[in-house]
Amino acid sequence: MASASKGLASTLSSLTNTNFLSSSDLNFDQVLSLFDLAKQLKTGNRRIDLGNRVLGLIFKKASTRTRVSFQVAMARLGGQTVDLNPQVTQLGRGELIKDTARVLSRYCDVLAIRTFSQEELEEYARWSTIPVINALTDLEHPCQALADYLTIQEKFGNLEGINLSYIGDGNNVANSLMLCGALLGVNVKICSPKGFEVKAKIIDQAKSLSELGAKISITDDPLIAVKEAQVIYTDVWSSMGQEEEQIRRKEIFQNYKVDQKLIDLADKEVILLHCLPAHRGEEITEEALESKNSYVFDQAENRLHIQQALLAVQLGGL
Numbered sequence: 001m002a003s004a005s006k007g008l009a010s011t012l013s014s015l016t017n018t019n020f021l022s023s024s025d026l027n028f029d030q031v032l033s034l035f036d037l038a039k040q041l042k043t044g045n046r047r048i049d050l051g052n053r054v055l056g057l058i059f060k061k062a063s064t065r066t067r068v069s070f071q072v073a074m075a076r077l078g079g080q081t082v083d084l085n086p087q088v089t090q091l092g093r094g095e096l097i098k099d100t101a102r103v104l105s106r107y108c109d110v111l112a113i114r115t116f117s118q119e120e121l122e123e124y125a126r127w128s129t130i131p132v133i134n135a136l137t138d139l140e141h142p143c144q145a146l147a148d149y150l151t152i153q154e155k156f157g158n159l160e161g162i163n164l165s166y167i168g169d170g171n172n173v174a175n176s177l178m179l180c181g182a183l184l185g186v187n188v189k190i191c192s193p194k195g196f197e198v199k200a201k202i203i204d205q206a207k208s209l210s211e212l213g214a215k216i217s218i219t220d221d222p223l224i225a226v227k228e229a230q231v232i233y234t235d236v237w238s239s240m241g242q243e244e245e246q247i248r249r250k251e252i253f254q255n256y257k258v259d260q261k262l263i264d265l266a267d268k269e270v271i272l273l274h275c276l277p278a279h280r281g282e283e284i285t286e287e288a289l290e291s292k293n294s295y296v297f298d299q300a301e302n303r304l305h306i307q308q309a310l311l312a313v314q315l316g317g318l
């Protein structure tokens with residue numbers, strides 16, 4: 001046990017003071033060690049006190065899970081968070097990111113940022129002298145993907161060779177699921193209507209990460225996609241910032257609804273995941289979301305444990 005924890009600490013020490021902007025920022029060993037640490041924190045087998053460190057939260061979009069799980073994670077680590085919502089800071093009045101990032105680095109120990117463009121997140125990272133975490137951009141949601149694969153590992157034990165089928169929009173959640181899955185040896189199939197697929201650049205990036213032989217594929221047929229799936233995953237058809245496309249997307253995505261028919265076609269042990277919030281009756285039926293196959297609340301809980309582990313290692317708390 002002592003040497004196992006030493007192995008964990010030495011793998012994770014490489015993440016001290018690093019950014020987490022994309023699922024591709026981590027390697028296989030780091031992700032599995034983060035899962036081990038998250039499980040120790042979850043069961044109470046391990047406590048980490050960072051001693052009053054401060055996480056700044058810059059959120060340009062709404063959030064329940066990400067915001068609250070980061071706040072609670074920081075509290076459990078003996079630290080605190082400050083809310084840097086652009087509406088109440090000079091960011092909302094046009095202060096430059098390069099100035100804001102350097103100032104905040106003098107007060108805070110780590111920043112979690114939810115915004116639209118990945119480039120904006122990268123601009124914060126460029127100017128900050130403290131770690132920056134992607135709390136969702138239009139391109140990626142890497143903290144979500146970590147919690148998702150932790151949930152799948154808890155259920156099935158092993159991740160390698162698991163078949164995950166994502167039904168819906170090729171969005172930020174799909175991108176991070178594909179990248180992180182590739183890293184972990186999970187066969188990721190993304191099923192989207194034509195014109196809403198994951199971009200070729202992400203698919204190529206995922207393929208280059210799949211050293212363990214994960215099969216990365218896309219299709220537009222949900223009935224074929226879910227065959228042999230141990231995990232069916234879905235997300236909203238219109239993400240934050242796409243509100244004006246809602247009516248058009250509702251029509252285009254009609255056949256991409258996770259329902260009992262899809263569950264019946266999948267592996268008999270299949271679990272359903274959704275990052276939440278869900279639009280019942282659109283991407284998933286009420287019946288499916290509330291079924292025994294649904295692990296969405298375990299998945300939401302794991303946001304807390306994995307982010308607590310991530311913060312602990314970024315802040316050098318092991």
Ligand code: CP
Nearest residue numbers: 063064065066275276
């Ligand atoms: N899944 C997720 O990121 O939820 P929030 O938008 O509530 O943070």
Ligand code: NVA
Nearest residue numbers: 171235239240275276
């Ligand atoms: N794809 C969704 C995820 C929300 C957690 C969005 O970006 O709105």
